Amino acid sequence: MRNLRLPALTRNLLKFACLLALPIFTGGWGMDGKMSTIHVDGPVARTQLDVFMVTLWVTGFIFICVASVLAYATIKFRARSSADEHAEPPPQGHGNPLVEISLIVASVLMLVIIAVPTLKAIWTTYDIPEMDQKDAVNIKATGNQWWFKFEYDEFKQKLPGGRIALRTKDVIHSFWLPKLAGKVDMIPNRGNHLWLKADKTGYYWGQCAEFCGESHGLMRFRAIVLSKEEFKKWTEREGELAHSPSSDAAASAPAENPDRPKVEFASVRGQTYASFDGDMFENWKELQQPAVHEDAALIAKGRQTFMQKGCISCHTVRGHEGVGIVGPELTHVASRTTIAAGVLDNTPENLKQWVLHPNVVKPGNHMYYGTLMPGYMRQGENGWETNFTVNETEADALVAYLHSLR
Numbered sequence: 001m002r003n004l005r006l007p008a009l010t011r012n013l014l015k016f017a018c019l020l021a022l023p024i025f026t027g028g029w030g031m032d033g034k035m036s037t038i039h040v041d042g043p044v045a046r047t048q049l050d051v052f053m054v055t056l057w058v059t060g061f062i063f064i065c066v067a068s069v070l071a072y073a074t075i076k077f078r079a080r081s082s083a084d085e086h087a088e089p090p091p092q093g094h095g096n097p098l099v100e101i102s103l104i105v106a107s108v109l110m111l112v113i114i115a116v117p118t119l120k121a122i123w124t125t126y127d128i129p130e131m132d133q134k135d136a137v138n139i140k141a142t143g144n145q146w147w148f149k150f151e152y153d154e155f156k157q158k159l160p161g162g163r164i165a166l167r168t169k170d171v172i173h174s175f176w177l178p179k180l181a182g183k184v185d186m187i188p189n190r191g192n193h194l195w196l197k198a199d200k201t202g203y204y205w206g207q208c209a210e211f212c213g214e215s216h217g218l219m220r221f222r223a224i225v226l227s228k229e230e231f232k233k234w235t236e237r238e239g240e241l242a243h244s245p246s247s248d249a250a251a252s253a254p255a256e257n258p259d260r261p262k263v264e265f266a267s268v269r270g271q272t273y274a275s276f277d278g279d280m281f282e283n284w285k286e287l288q289q290p291a292v293h294e295d296a297a298l299i300a301k302g303r304q305t306f307m308q309k310g311c312i313s314c315h316t317v318r319g320h321e322g323v324g325i326v327g328p329e330l331t332h333v334a335s336r337t338t339i340a341a342g343v344l345d346n347t348p349e350n351l352k353q354w355v356l357h358p359n360v361v362k363p364g365n366h367m368y369y370g371t372l373m374p375g376y377m378r379q380g381e382n383g384w385e386t387n388f389t390v391n392e393t394e395a396d397a398l399v400a401y402l403h404s405l406r
């Protein structure tokens, strides 16, 4: 290789090409992940992907043209000896009018190629097509630091025509369901909206896509797409009041399915995050079934703790004592696949960690710092604590109560 002396630019281009080829030899591009914008499952996301592809091809074409001319000029006119380096520059002209005009025309043409599908996509993604309107569900999504609240027309007021109304309670958030639609910002004092449709039923992963504070990266959500009948069943179940175990329920092991996929934890800078490796859609379906075993005594104790620790002032549990609206509604919390806004798999162990150490799971969250009395933390036996800090026994009871709420 010693004799082969390639110009620096050629060497660098070769290195760049090798770098690009690397993922192909190491298992593909990894473009089909849970949050993929390339493997999409709905018409809105597909329209957005089409605009991306048009832009990619046009800009790719421009890149190849400019890079080829640059490479050609660099190689052809490079200094071949030290005499060349000190030679007079060639005669300077003002340019070639024909080349300049052609470049302007070509640029305008390429802008038009990008602009036409972009404008079309803006209209398509803005409003739901008429043919889909009659089956559309209206949803109001509200961004909170750091969780999403969803309200359905089936329970609340009528919203106009098959849309997801996007609102925020505090700062700017962004609603993003990569495989279905997004991103659209949730802006204070401004009503935004989007619509979406999925090709098939399933479990879709979403994430806040606008920096909104300490735990922005931990502000996630899921969309569970159901058939019409299943959706109707779900809304009926969600509309029911909170479950209370019958007093003669057998005192046995807490409801837990041993077949549920185990969640792997990875430690990132001292924090634990679940990797959600199981089939989450199957998980969800399973969680819609009533619990089999219930420890009525422990559940009653948990319900009491829920009151005494002030949880009721921030969380609603319809039919029970909870009336707060600051935090997520918990009437059917046990039927959700995740807790802490999509950060943890909803298992008893995780829920316990969440109520014991909320600030470890989600730094800066209001369940830890409180919303009404800033600076009310105190030094306790085991470090800093708040009025909401619970001990192991209280946490076990709380978990039993919350996991009875299916």
Ligand code: CUA
Pocket (backbone or CB within 6 Å): 143, 144, 146, 172, 173, 174, 208, 209, 210, 211, 212, 213, 215, 216, 217, 219
């Ligand atoms: Cu909400 Cu980032």
